[in-house]
Amino acid sequence: ATLYANYTEYLTIVGYAQSDLLAPEWNGYYKFRVAAVLSNLRVYISANAITADSTIRTRIDAADGNQTLTILASTTGAFEDAVNTDSIAVGQDVNCQFVGGEDITNLTLRYIEMKSNSDGRQVAAAAVHDIAFNPGLTRYVAIEGHPDFITPTEAKVQVTARSSFTTKNVYVNILQNSVDGTSIYKLRKNGADSTLSVSIPAGTTGQFEDLVHTEDYIATDLVNWLVQSGGSSGTIILGCSGFELAQPAAPPVVGSKSANMGSKMVAA
Numbered sequence: 001a002t003l004y005a006n007y008t009e010y011l012t013i014v015g016y017a018q019s020d021l022l023a024p025e026w027n028g029y030y031k032f033r034v035a036a037v038l039s040n041l042r043v044y045i046s047a048n049a050i051t052a053d054s055t056i057r058t059r060i061d062a063a064d065g066n067q068t069l070t071i072l073a074s075t076t077g078a079f080e081d082a083v084n085t086d087s088i089a090v091g092q093d094v095n096c097q098f099v100g101g102e103d104i105t106n107l108t109l110r111y112i113e114m115k116s117n118s119d120g121r122q123v124a125a126a127a128v129h130d131i132a133f134n135p136g137l138t139r140y141v142a143i144e145g146h147p148d149f150i151t152p153t154e155a156k157v158q159v160t161a162r163s164s165f166t167t168k169n170v171y172v173n174i175l176q177n178s179v180d181g182t183s184i185y186k187l188r189k190n191g192a193d194s195t196l197s198v199s200i201p202a203g204t205t206g207q208f209e210d211l212v213h214t215e216d217y218i219a220t221d222l223v224n225w226l227v228q229s230g231g232s233s234g235t236i237i238l239g240c241s242g243f244e245l246a247q248p249a250a251p252p253v254v255g256s257k258s259a260n261m262g263s264k265m266v267a268a
Contacts (some may be wrong), residue, residue, distance in 0.1 A: 005050045005103035010059070011096040011112060012240060014124035016146035025062055026173075027239050029093040031207060033169035034244060036088045036118035041067035041096075042080040047108040049074065054102030056112075058086050059097050059222060067114070073101060088118075124171075125243030133229040134237045135179045140188075141225040141241065150227075154191060158222040165217055166246040169197045170210040176237040178204050181230025188224050189215060196243065202231060214246070 003009055010028045043056055053071050058065030066084040088094060088198055116122065123143055133139060139150045142157040151157060172185045179202060186197040197214040216224065229236050 001109045002106050003054070003098045003100060003109055004106045005052070005054070005100040007098075008101045009098045009100075011056075011098060011109075011169055013058075013096055013114060014242065015097065015110060015144070015240065025059070025092070025095065025097075026206075027175050027215075028095040029173055029207070030095065030122070030124060030240055030242060031091065031093050031171050031173075031209070032118070032122070033211065034118045034172070035090055036116045037085050038065075038067070038088060038094070038114045038116055039085040040080060040082055040113075040115045041069060041084075042078060042130045043069060043071075044078050044110040045071055045076050045107055046110050048076050049105035050101045050103045050107050051105070052103050054101040054107065055097075055099040056109075057097050057099075058093050060086060060113075061092050064097075065094075068077075071085065071101075091138050112133055118244075119246075121245040122242060123245060125164055128180045133183075133227055133231050133233040133238070135181065137229050138151065138224075139229070141227060141238075143187075143223055143225060143241075143243075154188070154224060154226075157224045158188075159224065161217045161219055161221045161223055163219050165198075166214050167194070167196060167217065167223075167243050168211075168214045168246055169244040170198055170213075171240070171241040171242045172198050172200070172208045173241075174200055174205045174208065174236060175239040176235065177203055178234035178237050179203070179229055179231040180233050183230040183236050184224045184226075184228040185241060186228075187215065188222075188226050189217065190222050193226070200230075200236070200261055 054071040057068040065086040069079045148241040184198040187194045194215040198208040
């Protein structure tokens with residue numbers, strides 16, 4: 001992402017980091033449905049022409065989080081907050097904020113990452129630029145990374161599970177919606193619909209969730225998203241789609257410590 005001096009911009013914590021926005025902040029939200037502690041906020045700056053210090057911080061429910069990075073003037077490389085943490089409660093929205101230093105130039109952000117010790121793992125595709133679906137179509141999207149690759153050929157976005165897990169807590173953030181019919185966002189399993197889906201009424205934006213259903217996957221199963229955009233006119237624009245993986249069993253205990261070291265949330 002190219003981030004500009006003298007601007008406040010918002011970033012997703014998952015998916016595609018090469019996108020940013022000025023407002024509204026909620027376009028970059030990811031909603032947690034399991035409690036978590038986030039730590040080790042880390043970014044990589046590949047170019048920096050801003051001659052004053054800039055700031056990148058976590059944001060929780062549109063308020064400043066505890067993790068903060070100072071991007072020193074004209075400095076590139078990795079920056080990490082290895083001291084502070086953010087405790088995330090069930091239902092809270094999380095994103096990051098950039099505050100540019102006083103200048104007329106910009107810097108280039110390559111990735112954002114944090115550690116998460118939540119019970120399970122957040123899997124999400126996100127971008128705050130326009131990921132648009134035309135009406136009356138069925139399209140397929142990958143489960144992680146940049147959702148800009150939209151295809152009518154499901155095999156191009158399917159990934160293999162590689163281990164057994166249970167999916168739950170589907171989350172979709174719709175940024176704009178002018179289609180004149182109901183749209184459906186579904187998680188897929190081996191080329192067929194899973195039990196997890198959300199229905200998006202005509203002209204409605206915001207956050208949509210399926211907190212009721214779960215679906216079990218085994219190592220050889222194929223996973224991806226399906227989008228059925230409703231109506232005959234208009235456009236629907238996606239910000240983020242995600243779900244959570246429930247661990248199939250409690251992590252083993254090594255000495256007095258759990259062997260579960262958590263996972264990383266990455267936007268790159």
